[in-house]
């Protein structure tokens with residue numbers, strides 16, 4: 223069974239062509255996964271693997287470990303371009319997410335003031351006042367919306383709550399008044415005997431309508447890149463991603479393709 227890929231709270235830095243020097247923060251357990259979604263394509267595996275035994279790191283642990291890492295990097299003369307909250311689940315589920323973000327922003331300013339702080343989130347907690355406030359503080363709040371149609375949304379993202387629907391997510395994202403980045407995976411395949419495809423005309427029209435309502439700074443389109451826990455998922459090619467992006471761009475949406 224595919225399981226979590228991050229085994230520490232602070233990971234990296236790694237160099238990526240797109241982001242430059244990047245350091246990751248995993249606010250979820252090091253030995254299990256906790257998420258309010260259970261996406262078919264999750265690189266950390268399905269929620270069925272369980273949350274592990276370690277629990278989530280305390281605010282103090284994150285602060286101490288990040289400070290130590292920054293000091294090591296400074297001593298080694300390393301540079302840093304981006305600090306990204308992403309890991310074995312949904313970072314905004316951490317009970318002290320807002321305080322952790324405040325600590326990270328402070329340490330960033332002290333050690334690497336040029337580095338940008340990004341949060342990769344599935345948007346499900348964005349309606350909570352403290353999460354909303356924290357997501358407004360970071361440089362890049364990258365918020366997931368994979369389908370604006372309930373049936374497909376529930377097949378691809380498999381939200382834990384039966385009440386989680388795209389309408390609610392879109393309403394929460396509208397509250398950012400355009401100060402957010404929306405991230406959408408383009409994907410099709412079959413799971414549990416059900417076919418799904420979020421690249422159809424009906425899906426793209428619904429997404430366009432959602433983007434128009436949210437008015438994000440930017441939309442990021444991407445496709446599966448690594449091993450997925452579900453089989454029978456189809457990777458959408460870079461050429462097709464570009465075609466879809468152009469369809470949205472024609473309607474005035476700023477789109478970046480990550481492939």
Ligand code: SF4
Nearest residue numbers: 257259261264311344
């Ligand atoms: S929201 Fe992210 S962490 Fe959660 S299941 Fe989906 S891909 Fe995995």
